[in-house]
Amino acid sequence: MGPISSVPGFPEWLDLTIAFLIGVGFGFALEQAGFSSSRKLAGMFYGYDTTVIKVFFTAAIVALVGSQFMSYFGLLDLSKVFVNEYYVKASIVGGVIMGAGFIMGGFCPGTGLSALSIGKIDAMVFFIGGLTGAFLFAESFPFIQNLANDSYKGPVKINEIMGLSTGVFTLILIVVAIAMFWVAEIAEKKFARPDITSQL
Amino acid sequence: MKRNYMNPYIAGTLLGLVLLLAMYLSGRGLGASGGLKYCVVSIVGAVNSDHALTSEYYSKYFEGGQNPLKNWLPIEVLGILAGGFISGAFSRRLKLKIEKSPNISNAKRLIFAFLGGVFFVYGAQLARGCTSGAALSGMAVLSVAGFVTMIAIFGSAFIFAWFFRKNWI
Numbered sequence: 001m002g003p004i005s006s007v008p009g010f011p012e013w014l015d016l017t018i019a020f021l022i023g024v025g026f027g028f029a030l031e032q033a034g035f036s037s038s039r040k041l042a043g044m045f046y047g048y049d050t051t052v053i054k055v056f057f058t059a060a061i062v063a064l065v066g067s068q069f070m071s072y073f074g075l076l077d078l079s080k081v082f083v084n085e086y087y088v089k090a091s092i093v094g095g096v097i098m099g100a101g102f103i104m105g106g107f108c109p110g111t112g113l114s115a116l117s118i119g120k121i122d123a124m125v126f127f128i129g130g131l132t133g134a135f136l137f138a139e140s141f142p143f144i145q146n147l148a149n150d151s152y153k154g155p156v157k158i159n160e161i162m163g164l165s166t167g168v169f170t171l172i173l174i175v176v177a178i179a180m181f182w183v184a185e186i187a188e189k190k191f192a193r194p195d196i197t198s199q200l
Numbered sequence: 201m202k203r204n205y206m207n208p209y210i211a212g213t214l215l216g217l218v219l220l221l222a223m224y225l226s227g228r229g230l231g232a233s234g235g236l237k238y239c240v241v242s243i244v245g246a247v248n249s250d251h252a253l254t255s256e257y258y259s260k261y262f263e264g265g266q267n268p269l270k271n272w273l274p275i276e277v278l279g280i281l282a283g284g285f286i287s288g289a290f291s292r293r294l295k296l297k298i299e300k301s302p303n304i305s306n307a308k309r310l311i312f313a314f315l316g317g318v319f320f321v322y323g324a325q326l327a328r329g330c331t332s333g334a335a336l337s338g339m340a341v342l343s344v345a346g347f348v349t350m351i352a353i354f355g356s357a358f359i360f361a362w363f364f365r366k367n368w369i
Contacts, residue, residue: 023279062216095352105316129317
């Protein structure tokens with residue numbers, strides 16, 4: 001029963017080999033989706049290319065539904081899968097800063113790495129900026145650790161605070177995602193621009 | 201001849217299966233910004249080990265003489281580079297170039313790319329994850345942090361998009 005690496009005595013070299021192979025799959029999927037292109041990614045925020053929302057929500061739902069089926073059939077112990085801890089202020093302030101970085105740089109860290117790997121020079125510069133950002137955070141940590149650690153809520157799940165079962169919440173999320181895909185298709189027609197694929 | 205990008209719903213399914221595999225094999229989601237953090241910790245440790253070992257922030261990554269790069273996330277980031285390269289080679293998209301709107305100069309594109317990287321990864325350290333580690337992986341395990349971070353990232357980018365529209369359209 002998964003997670004496989006939680007088996008006692010699981011060797012470190014195998015865990016790190018898995019990490020590498022997962023990364024290969026991740027980088028391959030990002031590049032194939034077109035996320036190695038900043039102009040495609042930025043299109044999300046001007047309506048002319050909504051690939052981001054389609055890929056993002058499809059992926060989240062596949063993993064969410066898949067993990068619940070695996071749990072149901074006794075293949076995966078979800079209580080041993082990491083659930084992100086919720087620090088209210090840090091999540092919101094951090095997210096807003098990330099959004100600003102997204103529209104300036106045209107990448108997020110993962111998509112930037114996939115773009116860097118196929119030779120995008122702007123992504124290499126974004127990567128150097130990213131290292132600088134991580135360095136600035138480390139050096140400024142004593143001054144912002146109060147904000148970073150404030151209003152800690154633990155690894156709370158959204159369906160629990162809404163009083164819904166996992167299955168019902170997942171169903172609602174799927175309906176919302178389909179509605180968003182429908183709006184996205186309309187937006188792409190309304191804000192259509194000449195195809196730039198050949199320039200990317 | 202370059203190949204077209206994959207259909208977004210198929211690419212999303214592929215990405216979701218990779219995330220599911222990470223949950224099944226390693227009990228965790230995908231990540232990117234965390235890998236950059238380990239790189240920085242390692243560089244600081246090499247350049248100024250006194251600072252790294254006395255700082256409350258860095259020292260926890262060197263406890264017991266461990267190497268910060270020998271962790272799940274930095275190794276996964278190496279994999280992302282390999283996977284992106286394989287995909288680029290497969291679809292004939294390997295090319296050194298600066299991608300930008302024809303309306304802006306190369307210098308402007310690179311300055312904003314740098315600033316974007318600084319902002320994004322700074323914010324990701326604060327929120328304990330970026331689009332992959334917090335938003336995508338967080339949503340897949342129904343964590344409130346994942347949903348809040350996702351809404352904050354996309355909401356903020358939509359608002360700031362107006363100010364930077366000349367960079368893109």
